[in-house]
Amino acid sequence: MSTAPYSGHTALGATVDAPTLTDTSRSTPGGAPPTLASASKSEAPSTGSSASSPPPRSGEFPTTSTASRTTTLPRVEGDQGALRLISDVRERYQPLKVLGAGGMGEVVLVHDNDIARKVAVKRLLSDDHSPSTLARFVDEIRTVGRLEHPSIVPIHDVGVDADGRYYFVMKFVEGETLESIITRLAAGDPAYLRKYTVERRAEIFMALLQALAYAHAHGVVHRDVKPANVMVGRYGEVMLMDWGIAKPIAAVRDLAATAEVTLGEAGTSERGRMYATRVGALVGTPAYMSPEQARGDNDRIDARSDLYSAAVLFHEFLTLRHYLEGKQTVDQMITSIIAEEITYLKLIAFPPAGAERAPAELVHFISGALVRDPAQRYQTATEMVDALQAIIEGRMNVQCHITLQKRLLREAARFVDRHSFIAMLCLFGVLAAVIFSGIQLMRMVAA
Template sequence: MTDTLRYVPNVSVDSTLLSPGASRNEGLPASTQVPVPTHRGTVLPRVQWNGDRQDVVPFQRERFEEVRPLGQGGMGEVVLLKDHDIERMVALKRLPEGADLDRLLRFVEEIRTVGQLDHPNIVPVHDVGIDQRGRYYFVMKHLQGETLESIIEKLRQGDRAAHAHYTFPIRVQIFIGVLNALGYAHRKGFIHRDLKPANIMVGPYGEVTVVDWGLARRVSQPGETAQASGSTGAAATNLREAASLRTQLGAVVGTPLYMSPEQARGQHDQVDVRSDTYSLNVLFHEFLYLNHYLEGRQSLADVLEGVQKHQPELFEIPNNPHQSGVPCELGWFLTKGLAKDPAQRYQSVDEMMEALRAVMDGRIQVLCQRTAIKRGLHGLLRQVDRNPVAVIIGSTLAAGVLLASLGHLIFVLFS
């Protein structure tokens, strides 16, 4: 079925945008060739003063000016542009010339997926088009800041400024921003399938954005019947099903170090929101411990074997020399999140959020001696706010008894 799959775009192009004998996208698959606009000019006018009179005059120039490249990947390149109409910097992601049908399908699905995910923690799409060289592109917000991957590397190397800023509570807040994005996407019916530190942007004011939704797809919730698009025998009736169908044929989809065990086994019919929750816990583990739980594995076969079988012993991991120990309650949080069996890990991002909120509020689950002590101390701190007079009186009396006991002991010893 998929060997004969062809995507024939239904494109209507204004004749005023075409030069005589416009090209047919040389280098692209024949089934994707369409007329190409020669340019995209600005449309907003400018104000010109003639004495005391204001004149609004047309101002036409190329709308987008390419500034510099921002990055390159398997799905194409990202460049920084100056938008001369709106006077802002934007990012443009485009397919390379000669892109095959599979990459085109995934590119289109990425645009349509992100276009449906209107959330502050998900990068928005501003525009789409085809440039003069026949390359499909979309324009999105230019994100300031750095990737979580870069932040982890700075912390791992002992950058003092990074450690001063990214304390454990701040790391938890950043992770909650990621959870907000994924919780929203899951409620809209999409899973990401490629969650990793390189796909998380952290801005200078704490903004957290999840990017690169090129492998995202619609999925059923745990326990629901799989959609028709998840079956390789189903007929692809639209572009979304076609892209999902072609993805199903691959043995492994995602980034091996961060994928779930079911992804590593190529069991695409079993990949649901719990696969994303596993990947989220992998990147959170690395953010906290500054060491990947599969550190040292070199070959793809070793990595995939580790994803399926290696259960990290979180409380036996040596502390990074540049930071204090990871709070035990966060270690227990990750223990459940990294369960190999989907039924044993967090069943939703909402469940993860509730568990983290409990930790932040001091409602720590008693699972070991350390958590028991911290639970008691947090309880005492809450009592200080709820009953300050009683706590002050009680602590004063306790201090008095302690001092009296010490005085009596000293008297006995020296008398």
């Protein structure tokens, strides 16, 4: 089992035993159940928050006296056919484990003792109480909170923990990131190769496009579309995660762009820097940036920038190779994104042994989204959805000899579906002509 918001910190296949609503036996050594505030002290990773936080400062955080969150619903018991409602006041969000941490916050898996379910809680790190950080966090909550779409993780609640740190509660997504799936596919995992056919990959990308179409229609750009931020759930659901640097398209202020330059979980390696989310003059992840992102033109970033990043993701998902895999540094990668045109021939790549080659029509589709000039790309996610749907249905544009053959075969198949009797007569006619020609040829040779 993998978990979503910071997928790089969650071990795939891990399981969590959550207590039930009426289970009050699991507690800390002192006898009281652990609180949300205590999670980072007892379970936080080494890169997480400190053991304690400074007292909240006036005007920035509420006092801890306002932070108590307890259960509301009573415990229901049966007694000889009669139901009894018993008051059962406990800490509502009981921490289970820390899922991961980023530059601004951490995510904790908790058990909601009121509704008896697992949810994820994202909260600010204890050592950062700056107004700009809090403003970015509030923007994230309000941006994601108004996006109600099946492929966007919903926010359930907001609050302040006992240490005076703001947090929000969101759906806990069980599944696997595209980053992990691509890694398994590239390694030639037979089960993954059977499961994630080219057709299935196109379906997943279609769901991602539909989530982006919804967000863009509501005036929000994600700015960090990459495999690590896309989850595929246990039952095939596709979720676009981590909206921490998203912003309204028409926003006057851009807190991520004006923030002090920071990287996500990049470590110290150059490769880590290439695939880590960053804020500052450059906002996003270098390996998946659009040219306008790579130039730092943050005022020009709109829906088309997200579509560029999505196309980079789809190309990697299909070919199992990043189109900039030969670049060794962030500077080389940024320079290439800004200066080099991406052509169909550059995008065509042979996959690792055992994997399917990317269909030509899909590579042409991707190349249409990877144009340096935003005005020459697909203009909306809906336009990309329509183009991809046409390809799936066999109505692809003829752009090379391969797409010509596929289009002709598809049209022939449609003709058979619509006019099966005529198609059968035509087939018999062709067979008769071939047989007659063969007989005539044999006679000529014999003569």
